[in-house]
Amino acid sequence: MPVISSKALRMPASPIRKLVPFADEAKKRGTTIYHLNIGQPDIETPQSALNAIRNFDEKVIEYSHSAGNESYRNKLADYYNKEGITIHSDNILITTGGSEALVFGLMSTCNPGDEVIIPEPFYANYNGFSVTAGLNVVPVTANIKEGFALPPIEEIERKITAKTKAIIICNPGNPTGYLYSKEELEKLSQIVKLHDLFLFADEVYREFCYDGAKPTSVMNLKGIDENVIMIDSVSKRYSMCGARIGALISRNMDIMNAALKFGQARLSPPTIDQIAAEAALDTPKVYFDNLIEEYVERRNILVDGLNEIDGVYCPRPKGAFYCVAEFPVDSADRFCQWLLEEYSFEGQTVMMAPASGFYANAALGKKQARLAYVLNKDSLKNAIICLKEALKVYPGRDK
Amino acid sequence: MPVISSKALRMPASPIRKLVPFADEAKKRGTTIYHLNIGQPDIETPQSALNAIRNFDEKVIEYSHSAGNESYRNKLADYYNKEGITIHSDNILITTGGSEALVFGLMSTCNPGDEVIIPEPFYANYNGFSVTAGLNVVPVTANIKEGFALPPIEEIERKITAKTKAIIICNPGNPTGYLYSKEELEKLSQIVKLHDLFLFADEVYREFCYDGAKPTSVMNLKGIDENVIMIDSVSKRYSMCGARIGALISRNMDIMNAALKFGQARLSPPTIDQIAAEAALDTPKVYFDNLIEEYVERRNILVDGLNEIDGVYCPRPKGAFYCVAEFPVDSADRFCQWLLEEYSFEGQTVMMAPASGFYANAALGKKQARLAYVLNKDSLKNAIICLKEALKVYPGRDK
Numbered sequence: 001m002p003v004i005s006s007k008a009l010r011m012p013a014s015p016i017r018k019l020v021p022f023a024d025e026a027k028k029r030g031t032t033i034y035h036l037n038i039g040q041p042d043i044e045t046p047q048s049a050l051n052a053i054r055n056f057d058e059k060v061i062e063y064s065h066s067a068g069n070e071s072y073r074n075k076l077a078d079y080y081n082k083e084g085i086t087i088h089s090d091n092i093l094i095t096t097g098g099s100e101a102l103v104f105g106l107m108s109t110c111n112p113g114d115e116v117i118i119p120e121p122f123y124a125n126y127n128g129f130s131v132t133a134g135l136n137v138v139p140v141t142a143n144i145k146e147g148f149a150l151p152p153i154e155e156i157e158r159k160i161t162a163k164t165k166a167i168i169i170c171n172p173g174n175p176t177g178y179l180y181s182k183e184e185l186e187k188l189s190q191i192v193k194l195h196d197l198f199l200f201a202d203e204v205y206r207e208f209c210y211d212g213a214k215p216t217s218v219m220n221l222k223g224i225d226e227n228v229i230m231i232d233s234v235s236k237r238y239s240m241c242g243a244r245i246g247a248l249i250s251r252n253m254d255i256m257n258a259a260l261k262f263g264q265a266r267l268s269p270p271t272i273d274q275i276a277a278e279a280a281l282d283t284p285k286v287y288f289d290n291l292i293e294e295y296v297e298r299r300n301i302l303v304d305g306l307n308e309i310d311g312v313y314c315p316r317p318k319g320a321f322y323c324v325a326e327f328p329v330d331s332a333d334r335f336c337q338w339l340l341e342e343y344s345f346e347g348q349t350v351m352m353a354p355a356s357g358f359y360a361n362a363a364l365g366k367k368q369a370r371l372a373y374v375l376n377k378d379s380l381k382n383a384i385i386c387l388k389e390a391l392k393v394y395p396g397r398d399k
Numbered sequence: 400m401p402v403i404s405s406k407a408l409r410m411p412a413s414p415i416r417k418l419v420p421f422a423d424e425a426k427k428r429g430t431t432i433y434h435l436n437i438g439q440p441d442i443e444t445p446q447s448a449l450n451a452i453r454n455f456d457e458k459v460i461e462y463s464h465s466a467g468n469e470s471y472r473n474k475l476a477d478y479y480n481k482e483g484i485t486i487h488s489d490n491i492l493i494t495t496g497g498s499e500a501l502v503f504g505l506m507s508t509c510n511p512g513d514e515v516i517i518p519e520p521f522y523a524n525y526n527g528f529s530v531t532a533g534l535n536v537v538p539v540t541a542n543i544k545e546g547f548a549l550p551p552i553e554e555i556e557r558k559i560t561a562k563t564k565a566i567i568i569c570n571p572g573n574p575t576g577y578l579y580s581k582e583e584l585e586k587l588s589q590i591v592k593l594h595d596l597f598l599f600a601d602e603v604y605r606e607f608c609y610d611g612a613k614p615t616s617v618m619n620l621k622g623i624d625e626n627v628i629m630i631d632s633v634s635k636r637y638s639m640c641g642a643r644i645g646a647l648i649s650r651n652m653d654i655m656n657a658a659l660k661f662g663q664a665r666l667s668p669p670t671i672d673q674i675a676a677e678a679a680l681d682t683p684k685v686y687f688d689n690l691i692e693e694y695v696e697r698r699n700i701l702v703d704g705l706n707e708i709d710g711v712y713c714p715r716p717k718g719a720f721y722c723v724a725e726f727p728v729d730s731a732d733r734f735c736q737w738l739l740e741e742y743s744f745e746g747q748t749v750m751m752a753p754a755s756g757f758y759a760n761a762a763l764g765k766k767q768a769r770l771a772y773v774l775n776k777d778s779l780k781n782a783i784i785c786l787k788e789a790l791k792v793y794p795g796r797d798k
Contacts, residue, residue, distance in 0.1 A: 001625040001651075002564070002595045008507045008657030014465070017663060044458045053671060054453050059443045061639040061675070066413070096495050096643065099665040108407045112511055112533060128664025134511060134533065165401070196401045226400040240460040242670025244495065252400075258407030264416060265527025266498040270669045271641025272452060276460070 007134070012127045015357020022340035023351055031344045034383035036302075036371040037351040039174065041321065043239040043294075043374075045280075046287055052279035056272055064268040067260055068094020068247075072278040076247065079281055083206070085219045091251055093259050096269045098204050098233035098246035099125065105229045105248050106133040106166070108258035109198045114165040116200075119151060121324060121358035121365060123174045123202070138164070139360035144326055144368065147315035148176035150184040157191050166198035167191075172205040172215060172319020175358045175370035177299075179209055179319035182216045189221040197227065204233040204246075205320040207288055210296045213318045225251040236321075238280040243273040295321055298373040298380055305384030306371075309391060311398065322372050324355055330396035332356065332369045338394060345389045348382060406533070411526045414756020421739035422750055430743045433782035435701075435770040436750040438573065440720065442638040442693075442773075444679075445686055451678035455671055462667040466659055467493020467646075471677040475646065478680055482605070484618045490650055492658050495668045497603050497632035497645035498524065504628045504647050505532040505565070507657035508597045513564040515599075518550060520723060520757035520764055522573045522601070537563070538759035543725055543767065546714035547575035549583040556590050565597040566590075571604040571614060571718020574757045574769040576698075578608060578718035581615045588620040596626065603632040603645075604719040606687055609695045612717045624650040635720075637679040642672040694720055697772040697779055704783030705770075708790060710797065721771050723754055729795035731755065731768045737793060744788045747781060 016037055023033055067073065073089040080087050095101040110116065112134030118126055120139040130137045140156050142148040150156075156167070167188065172179045180188075192199045201218035209215050218228045233246035248259050299316070303323055306314040311328030329335040333354040343349055353372075355365030373380060391397060415436055422432055466472065472488040479486050494500040509515065511533030517525055519538040529536045539555050541547040549555075555566070566587065571578045579587075591598045600617035608614050617627045632645035647658050698715070702722055705713040710727030728734040732753040742748055752771075754764030772779060790796060 002508070002597055004653050004657050005506065005508050005510050007510070008653075008660070011657065011660040011664070013660055014663040017465075038462075040461055042459065045460050049460070050455070050458075053455055056449070056452055059449075060441065061444050061448070061641040063437075063439055063640045066416075096499075096669075097665060100495075103665075107404065107531065109401070109404050111404050111406070125664045125666075128660070132506065132661065132664065198401055241462045242460040242667065244667070244669040254403050254407075258403050258410065261407070261410040261412055261527070262531065264413040265410070265524045265531065266496060266502075267524075268641065268643070270495075270643040270672055272671060272675075273669055276671075 007131055010131050012124070015124050016353045019336060019340060019351060022337055026340045026349060030347065032348040033340070034348065034350045034375060034379050034386065036373070036375065036383060037353045039236065039322065039372050039374060040241055041236065041239045041374040042376065043291060045240045046238050046283040048282045049238055049240060049276040049280040052276045053272060056275065061271055064271045064274055066263040066268050068092070068269055069274050069278065072274050075278055075281050085217050087219065087249065087251065091249055091256065093248045093256060093263055094269050094274060095246040095248055095263070097235065097244040098202060098231045099129070101231045101246045101248035102129050102200065102202065103132055104259040104262045105200055105231065105255070106130070106135060107262055108255050109229070110135050110165040113163065115161060115163045116166045116168055117156060117159050117164060118168045120360055121175050121355055123170055124357045126168060137360055141364060142176070144313065144315060144324065147317070148173065148178040148324065150180055150188070153187040153191060160191070160195050164195065164197060166200055168200040168202070170202040172208060174205065174320055175322050175355065176324050177317025177320045177322045179213055179215060179317070185216050185218065185221055189224050192227050193224050198229060199224065199227050200229045200231060202231040204231065204236050207237050208295060208321055209319045210292065210299065211318055215319065219249065229255060234277045234280060238283060240276065240280065243276055244270060245273050245277040295373065298377060299323070301377055301380045302371060302373045302384065305381070309388045311391065321374055322370055324368050324370050326367050327369060328391065328398040329367060329394060330398070332365070332367055334396055335394060336369055339390055343390050345386045348386050350383045350386045406530055409530045411523070414523050415752045418735060418739060418750060421736055425739045425748060429746065431747040432739070433747065433749045433774060433778050433785065435772070435774065435782060436752045438635065438721065438771050438773060439640055440635065440638045440773040441775065442690060444639045445637050445682040447681045448637055448639060448675040448679040451675045452671060455674065460670055463670045463673055465662040465667050467491070467668055468673050468677065471673050474677055474680050484616050486618065486648065486650065490648055490655065492647045492655060492662055493668050493673060494645040494647055494662070496634065496643040497601065497630045498528070500630045500645045500647035501528050501599065501601065502531055503658040503661045504599060504630065504654070505529070505534060506661055507654050509534050509564040512562065514560060514562045515565045515567055516555060516558050516563060517567045519759055520574050520754055522569055523756045525567060536759055540763060541575070543712065543714060543723065546716070547572065547577040547723065549579055549587070552586040552590060559590070559594050563594065563596060565599055567599040567601070569601040571607060573604065573719055574721050574754065575723050576716025576719045576721045578612055578614060578716070584615050584617065584620055588623050591626050592623050597628060598623065598626050599628045599630060601630040603630065603635050606636050607694060607720055608718045609691065609698065610717055614718065618648065628654060633676045633679055637682060639675065639679065642675055643669060644672050644676040694772065697776060700776055700779045701770060701772045701783070704780070708787045710790065720773055721769055723767050723769050725766050726768060727790065727797040728766060728793060729797070731764070731766055733795055734793060735768060738789055742789050744785045747785050749782045749785045
């Protein structure tokens with residue numbers, strides 16, 4: 001029997017899904033689970049997108065263009081221009097989710113064996129995409145006590161070697177919710193320019209900024225147009241994660257042409273989902289106003305609630321819909337599993353994502369977990385009560 | 400400015416799309432183009448699939464399971480079992496098109512630098528997927544005079560080195576339409592077993608078999624269960640190329656588990672398209688009976704028509720909806736371009752895919768082109784007239 005590949009062996013299993021069998025068992029026992037473990041929002045997909053799907057009236061579901069439908073790319077360019085990001089539709093490649101955009105971007109720019117620097121904790125699937133492209137992740141640790149701000153630029157610079165090809169950030173960040181300031185991004189842009197690196201920014205949470213904060217896109221950093229690749233997706237913006245429509249965006253036409261060749265090999269992104277994504281661009285501003293209001297309230301309930309629990313610490317993030325909290329426990333992995341396997345309070349429990357999977361060095365996240373505030377306010381309040389009660393009786397609680 | 404990757408440089412541009420700018424110019428001049436260059440059928444998508452899309456009534460387009468919806472995988476397993484391919488839903492990973500299935504399969508089994516043997520001419524995107532996975536394609540040339548039958552097994556065996564990890568076939572074949580016999584596949588299975596290789600079979604054209612011929616699936620070859628990976632897709636079967644729903648199928652659970660990790664990294668295949676693909680499984684047999692009848696007539700019009708043109712030779716394939724013909728010309732690349740750039744007959748011309756892109760050694764396909772019989776019979780008849788007239792005046796015609 002032939003052996004599977006070394007990449008397959010290196011490929012990490014999803015840290016979020018490790019707990020799924022325990023959750024399934026809990027459900028079988030009749031326990032209500034508050035799913036704060038995944039970024040699947042409960043927000044309704046905009047009506048315009050759903051209508052576009054229901055009104056699909058072609059007789060054949062044909063391939064679209066490999067770069068995405070021209071009408072969608074034009075309209076998406078308009079969206080960015082309105083957001084203050086000046087680009088042309090030629091700077092946009094429509095992909096199957098943000099995931100494919102990042103893989104195409106990495107494959108187009110980095111050689112196997114190259115290093116990519118990523119502030120940690122980071123979105124766990126960046127590990128998988130790096131393995132896919134044959135790259136080595138070099139983490140720079142951000143500190144929970146500083147709310148997961150960008151680590152000092154000197155620390156990042158010290159990690160740069162002859163093999164470093166790119167820096168990857170997520171802004172606003174998954175899993176931390178941290179929103180990088182313009183100053184932080186400008187510091188990054190200086191070392192990107194000085195060391196001739198590519199800068200990838202996953203900006204899929206752009207719309208989710210709170211307390212009046214405005215996101216700075218890497219596309220607006222001066223003097224590094226050729227270095228910047230922005231990753232985007234409709235998944236979170238329009239609560240249509242299952243549409244799998246993303247985009248790779250760059251002003252570097254060598255990258256765009258290279259990425260298109262990867263795009264041609266896989267023929268096209270999904271056709272009907274693109275039509276829905278294009279229609280979603282008509283979503284009125286009030287949708288987002290309501291969304292932001294809702295998420296701010298949810299965040300406050302969750303973050304305030306967490307910080308009110310004895311021994312728990314959680315910074316208040318300004319973006320996305322996640323936070324990372326530190327718990328007074330022996331191991332967040334064990335705590336999260338215990339919550340599903342052995343615990344319930346009034347028939348309810350909480351599912352969280354242990355943060356160990358978001359760090360290259362799992363030990364750094366040992367006491368931390370990511371919580372997504374993608375449930376309604378009452379559920380979040382109940383989840384907080386569950387956690388508070390759980391920590392009173394959890395056997396591995398810090399003494 | 401940082402340089403792009405070596406993979407990006409090696410990545411082939413799509414051979415089919417090279418001619419698109421010339422086609423666009425011809426259209427602008429008002430010329431009608433018969434598109435025999437791509438595998439986008441004009442056949443209507445089954446009503447059940449279209450209805451499922453129009454009846455989508457969820458309020459949120461959520462992620463599906465990374466392996467695909469369980470209901471779809473179960474129903475798909477039933478389909479295979481009815482087709483005589485005995486598998487369980489655990490042997491199925493739903494992917495974003497057959498393309499993703501092949502990439503996941505290659506990534507799960509082969510290491511960068513490994514070699515994959517592919518009978519040529521082969522589907523050009525196998526080159527792109529091999530570059531993506533860092534593999535080297537080792538071609539074994541099939542002969543047009545033998546209708547592109549499997550090359551002698553000794554010739555294939557001679558290509559096996561210490562670096563050979565897999566053999567890839569497409570059956571029925573794109574671009575040749577050749578349907579491998581059970582005997583040919585059994586010969587392949589012997590060397591696969593003897594040399595401990597993986598055998599990938601792209602069987603997306605399974606339903607398209609003519610003249611009473613029945614396809615043999617690699618899943619039914621004895622004694623190589625652990626070596627076999629089958630690639631499938633709804634694109635051609637149900638004329639829903641734009642749905643991007645494929646599948647990786649294997650009884651080797653190490654491969655299934657590895658491929659799932661790649662699947663988890665990209666979260667999920669498209670949700671609504673999966674619902675449509677599941678509904679498509681209800682397509683009545685009469686849909687395929689009509690389809691086969693239609694394609695046989697189209698094939699006969701095209702192949703007979705080609706062979707009636709002086710100097711043209713085209714084997715009559717038993718499967719898929721392509722054929723590769725040899726033309727009495729200096730270069731099929733030049734001939735195909737000339738057809739678009741300089742020629743028209745009564746305001747009409749033909750677009751074909753030069754076969755050079757389907758050979759690792761482009762020179763072998765110099766006088767050949769692939770034609771897809773995806774247009775109605777009248778269009779095919781007109782296309783034949785165009786080609787016949789064109790060859791009378793083409794300046795590069797063989798003397």
